[in-house]
Amino acid sequence: MKAELISLAKQFRLSVLSDGKFAFSHADGEACILDILRAEAAAREKRAIAERTKQARLPTFKSFEEFDVDFHKCITQEQLNTLEALEWVDQAFNLVLIGPPGTGKTHIALAVGNKAVERGYKVSFATMDTLMHVLKTQEISVKSAARVRWINKCDLVIIDEVGYLPISKTEANLFFSLISQLYENTSVIITSNKGFSAWADLLGDSILATALLDRLTHKCQVLTFKGEGWRLAHRKNIF
Secondary structure (H helix, E strand, C coil), X not given: CHHHHHHHHHHCXXXXXXXXXXXXXXXXXXXXXXHHHHHHHHHHHHHHHHHHHHHHCCCCCCCCCCCCCXXXXXXXXXXXXXXXXXXXXXXXXXXXXXXXXXXXXXHHHHHHHHHHHHCCCCEEEEEHHHHHHHHHHCCCCHHHHHHHHHHHHCCEEEEEEECXXXXXXXXXXXXXXXXXXXXXXXXXXXXXXXXXHHHXXXXXXXXXXXHHHHHHXXXXXXXXXXXXXXXXXXXXXXX
């Protein structure tokens, strides 16, 4: 008990307790202080998770348990377990999820994001369209500039819906610059409805696409999703 009390006291910078020399006047004094410090530690962790969640801007909560591996046969439970362990985030591996809408790409990305926030990682989520707006306005918008600084500090950056909307040459260059900055320092998750062969058209430049994919796929797991979309298969009708 005393070792835990000293550890918590050091965490909260309570020098009177952290040196281990404080003499309790009552027999239950140590237990009482330990209960208080445990409660403080739990409260601080709860606040930290709430702040990381707010900064991550994850649009909704998704979990690995909710993912239907029987329906989405493109990924196994073992693969889900590996993604959930997050060891690949520590190694700055990337994850690219490719396939048509409704096949589970964003669910996986959000499940990873939510788990990472819970585990203490700094996370950023944005659709490609939102991300482009932030990058284009960082020089004139305080909020955009702050967001870019947060993205560059993150352990995990999730970019959703790459390829769903056309992008300009300027946006393509900004996207390349961001991926280059994050390269080998930050894990990136990308969901896209386009295979790599279509990225030259997406970016409007085959050389730029090759350079971007070279960085993105150097340390990367690519998962291809196929088949009918889950929402379409489980649609609900009024009548």
